[in-house]
Amino acid sequence: MDTRFTEEELAFQAEVREFFANIMDEDLLALLDGAEASPTFKEGMVEYQRRLNARGWMAPGWPVEYGGQDWSVTQHFIFNSERGKAGAPAPIPFGVTMVAPVIYTYGTDEQKARFLPRILNSDDTWCQGYSEPGAGSDLASLQCKAEREGDEYIVNGSKIWTSIAHAADWIFCLVRTDNSGRKQEGISFLLIDMSTPGVTVRPIETIDGFHHLNEVFFEDVRVPVENRIGEEGKGWTYAKSLLVHERLSIAEVAESKRNLEQLRELARAEVNGGQSLLDDPVFAQRLAEVEIDLMALEFTEMRVMASAAEGGMPGPESSLLKLQGTTIQQSIQELRMDVAGYYSQAQRGELSADQLGHEFADFAQKMYFRGRAASIYGGSDEVQKNVTAKHVLGL
Amino acid sequence: MNFNLSEEQSMIRDSISRFVQDNYDFDQRNATTALQHGFSADHWRQFAELGWLSIPFAEEFGGFDGGPVDTMVIMQEFGRGLVAEPFLPTVLLFGGLLQAGASEELRSDLIPQIIAGELHGAFAFLERQSRYVITDVKTRAQREGDRWVLNGEKTVVLNGGAAQKLIVLARISGEQADEHGLSLFLVDTFADGVTTTTYRMTDGREAANVRFDNVTAEATIGASGEAFELMNPIIDRAVLAVAADALGAMESLNAQTLEYLKTRSQFGTHIGSFQALQHRMVDIFAACENTKSLLYRAACAMDASDSDAQRSLLALKFMVGRAGRQIGGEAIQMHGGMGMTEELSVGAYVKRLMIANTLFGDADYQQQRFSAVVNAGSRSAVARAVA
Numbered sequence: 001m002d003t004r005f006t007e008e009e010l011a012f013q014a015e016v017r018e019f020f021a022n023i024m025d026e027d028l029l030a031l032l033d034g035a036e037a038s039p040t041f042k043e044g045m046v047e048y049q050r051r052l053n054a055r056g057w058m059a060p061g062w063p064v065e066y067g068g069q070d071w072s073v074t075q076h077f078i079f080n081s082e083r084g085k086a087g088a089p090a091p092i093p094f095g096v097t098m099v100a101p102v103i104y105t106y107g108t109d110e111q112k113a114r115f116l117p118r119i120l121n122s123d124d125t126w127c128q129g130y131s132e133p134g135a136g137s138d139l140a141s142l143q144c145k146a147e148r149e150g151d152e153y154i155v156n157g158s159k160i161w162t163s164i165a166h167a168a169d170w171i172f173c174l175v176r177t178d179n180s181g182r183k184q185e186g187i188s189f190l191l192i193d194m195s196t197p198g199v200t201v202r203p204i205e206t207i208d209g210f211h212h213l214n215e216v217f218f219e220d221v222r223v224p225v226e227n228r229i230g231e232e233g234k235g236w237t238y239a240k241s242l243l244v245h246e247r248l249s250i251a252e253v254a255e256s257k258r259n260l261e262q263l264r265e266l267a268r269a270e271v272n273g274g275q276s277l278l279d280d281p282v283f284a285q286r287l288a289e290v291e292i293d294l295m296a297l298e299f300t301e302m303r304v305m306a307s308a309a310e311g312g313m314p315g316p317e318s319s320l321l322k323l324q325g326t327t328i329q330q331s332i333q334e335l336r337m338d339v340a341g342y343y344s345q346a347q348r349g350e351l352s353a354d355q356l357g358h359e360f361a362d363f364a365q366k367m368y369f370r371g372r373a374a375s376i377y378g379g380s381d382e383v384q385k386n387v388t389a390k391h392v393l394g395l
Numbered sequence: 396m397n398f399n400l401s402e403e404q405s406m407i408r409d410s411i412s413r414f415v416q417d418n419y420d421f422d423q424r425n426a427t428t429a430l431q432h433g434f435s436a437d438h439w440r441q442f443a444e445l446g447w448l449s450i451p452f453a454e455e456f457g458g459f460d461g462g463p464v465d466t467m468v469i470m471q472e473f474g475r476g477l478v479a480e481p482f483l484p485t486v487l488l489f490g491g492l493l494q495a496g497a498s499e500e501l502r503s504d505l506i507p508q509i510i511a512g513e514l515h516g517a518f519a520f521l522e523r524q525s526r527y528v529i530t531d532v533k534t535r536a537q538r539e540g541d542r543w544v545l546n547g548e549k550t551v552v553l554n555g556g557a558a559q560k561l562i563v564l565a566r567i568s569g570e571q572a573d574e575h576g577l578s579l580f581l582v583d584t585f586a587d588g589v590t591t592t593t594y595r596m597t598d599g600r601e602a603a604n605v606r607f608d609n610v611t612a613e614a615t616i617g618a619s620g621e622a623f624e625l626m627n628p629i630i631d632r633a634v635l636a637v638a639a640d641a642l643g644a645m646e647s648l649n650a651q652t653l654e655y656l657k658t659r660s661q662f663g664t665h666i667g668s669f670q671a672l673q674h675r676m677v678d679i680f681a682a683c684e685n686t687k688s689l690l691y692r693a694a695c696a697m698d699a700s701d702s703d704a705q706r707s708l709l710a711l712k713f714m715v716g717r718a719g720r721q722i723g724g725e726a727i728q729m730h731g732g733m734g735m736t737e738e739l740s741v742g743a744y745v746k747r748l749m750i751a752n753t754l755f756g757d758a759d760y761q762q763q764r765f766s767a768v769v770n771a772g773s774r775s776a777v778a779r780a781v782a
Contacts, residue, residue: 001464003695074396100512264770284766290760291769292689292710299688306398317684324681382674389673393653393680 003302013078020086023051032089037210037366042125042167049091049122058120059096066104066112067120073309077302084254090163095119095126098242099172102189106230106238113193115170127171129159129192129216136161139174139381140183140236143145144218146175146190153177153190153228155198155221161377165201165214168194176237189235191227198222208369209347210234251325253298259332260291266268266360277339290331297324316392323384326374333371335363345369398691404468410445415476421740424477428599432557434480443512448486451632453728454493456506466632466705474643477743481517484554485509487636489516491629492562496617501581505560517558519549519582519605520526520626527756529564529630530623531572532659534607536565536580543580543615545607554587555603556593558584562616563607564626577622587611598746631704634712634755635697638690641715641751645683645722648744652676652726659731661733672729679725682718691712709765710775716758719748 005013032046052058060079062068071079100119103111114222118124135142154176165171171192178186192199197222204213230238238357264287269279276284304318337344353359375381388395400408418438427435442448450465452458466487473482490509493502508514525531534547545565552561561582569576584591588610593603617625656667656676667673690709696704723745727734734741752758
């Protein structure tokens with residue numbers, strides 16, 4: 001049992017650290033400031049992702065033949081940790097971490113050649129068409145249908161909660177191609193060009209006050225059969241097989257560590273009755289509990305990675321990563337709101353931070369409300385617990 | 396990066412696990428804790444024969460030179476089986492302090508006796524008023540000629556009844572809670588002026604209050620006045636051990652609770668089919684995994700003398716307290732009325748976990764120390780803001 005880095009790993013760590021220090025210059029940080037809530041978010045992300053790609057580090061987790069890196073799990077861990085420390089975001093996941101593995105695992109050579117390089121270079125922005133108005137956590141009950149007509153599918157229906165659809169070039173969809181069997185059967189995996197006639201996007205206003213979610217409508221949308229991944233009717237299997245190989249950084253430990261350090265400094269500077277908020281025993285206790293949970297989660301993630309590296313299936317603890325990661329993110333967002341005090345409830349609108357009189361309250365507020373979604377999407381907390389109870393505990 | 400045990404560590408684990416299987420079902424355990432001093436002398440002899448008592452000691456005394464991970468492996472199995480024998484007080488605390496601070500002569504005399512299973516010891520560090528502040532010491536040691544004479548009382552001395560010798564924390568100078576001015580003394584429990592009052596802890600293990608009325612110490616352990624520095628690493632190792640013991644108990648208890656959910660039938664179905672119970676079971680499974688992750692984190696950091704060791708250990712001990720209480724409470728609740736009975740071992744596990752919480756400071760105390768460590772930093776920002 002040993003978590004020390006070797007000489008080579010330490011050298012790699014230094015290399016990654018230097019890389020991120022170099023690419024995260026002031027211009028880029030300005031574009032990304034405010035994260036998803038910022039109007040320059042997509043522009044900043046594309047620029048950032050191209051800098052990653054220039055170094056060959058846009059998709060280190062992909063197989064080497066498609067542009068990935070031949071790294072050990074420890075190297076992946078180091079890369080993600082250093083990225084988080086540098087305040088650099090994970091790439092927008094829908095292309096590089098969600099659809100690409102389906103394409104390189106189940107796609108044809110033509111599909112790989114057509115889509116993967118454009119994902120690496122951020123030429124295409126992708127969004128995910130899974131959820132539907134009637135199928136949220138019960139994903140397999142989806143109804144958006146695709147009927148075969150010659151070399152095309154005619155798609156009719158709608159998708160909902162589609163992040164970034166308004167800025168996307170492509171959407172990968174689970175669609176129903178057959179209604180006769182079990183609901184998991186008869187689902188196919190289609191790649192749809194967002195500029196196809198019949199595709200419309202309606203923004204969904206959310207309580208965080210910025211636009212990231214959408215509803216996507218398909219009305220007689222013609223999709224070439226060559227845009228189907230794998231076999232007809234096997235889409236559910238493809239989508240599900242990906243869930244087994246959860247993304248390495250699903251718990252977002254590196255991001256939470258950085259957010260927590262920033263929170264600590266915000267709290268240190270906040271004064272209540274002449275005393276730093278950090279010296280308030282109740283606040284300190286809440287902060288400590290989150291930090292300790294995060295320290296545990298960091299090692300849970302390392303345990304999962306170490307067992308994956310040995311070729312084993314991820315251990316039972318892997319089922320907890322999303323649930324616990326989300327809980328921690330929300331706790332940090334909640335504490336940041338509390339640090340902002342009265343200002344956490346003020347709407348900044350068009351005012352500058354200076355005019356409003358508070359530096360981070362607006363960000364705290366947006367991320368708090370935005371963050372409530374994390375325990376709903378990607379399998380709600382309750383679904384995560386159901387899955388763990390059934391598949392891990394055998395209940 | 397790997398979390399695997401070495402071949403030797405796996406052998407130790409398997410050997411303890413077999414011992415537990417053969418000797419520690421719940422009835423056997425109850426019979427064991429009912430014995431004088433709350434454990435079995437036969438078991439202790441077996442521990443010696445199997446070499447387990449030698450593991451943490453240096454090779455020069457006949458030991459195995461085991462590190463934090465070795466300790467962890469042993470204690471986790473002991474916790475799983477609710478083993479009552481005093482490995483923590485005799486080997487890790489008493490033995491650990493001897494090895495760290497006793498004279499060469501004493502070490503080569505006493506440590507082999509511990510390894511052979513012939514000598515029991517205990518570490519007497521608590522007092523009625525001290526709660527978790529280990530430096531709050533009123534027991535005095537005074538120099539009289541070439542002897543040290545002790546007066547005072549130490550409380551909740553684990554294994555204080557069976558111990559032939561104690562290491563006693565006493566004050567030689569300074570104010571009541573000062574870190575400096577503390578010394579450690581070796582005291583024979585049969586010496587004149589030593590009065591031992593024994594009692595049982597909730598889980599059946601024995602503890603004692605020990606009074607010292609003009610007791611002459613056999614020897615000093617470590618440099619005079621510097622016991623704080625000497626005992627801290629030994630206590631850290633003991634905290635890791637307690638946490639490993641607790642993790643073993645949590646794993647065993649969770650397995651029992653899970654089995655109960657699968658077999659207990661109500662309203663025509665097994666109760667584990669109810670979502671309310673499923674989610675609670677997932678919560679305590681997660682609490683156990685969190686404890687395991689922090690245990691591995693602390694053990695690896697201690698093994699590597701990493702700067703992360705201190706805060707990892709504080710985090711771990713906090714988690715042991717919080718997770719232990721949650722797991723214990725849920726185990727009783729989900730076992731229903733049966734969880735309240737002495738027929739099942741559930742209560743014994745819960746008590747073991749509650750003792751683990753209090754040993755060397757409970758969750759609240761660890762959280763405060765954790766906060767003090769991680770939030771330490773310049774207060775100038777506040778000073779500026781106030782000005």
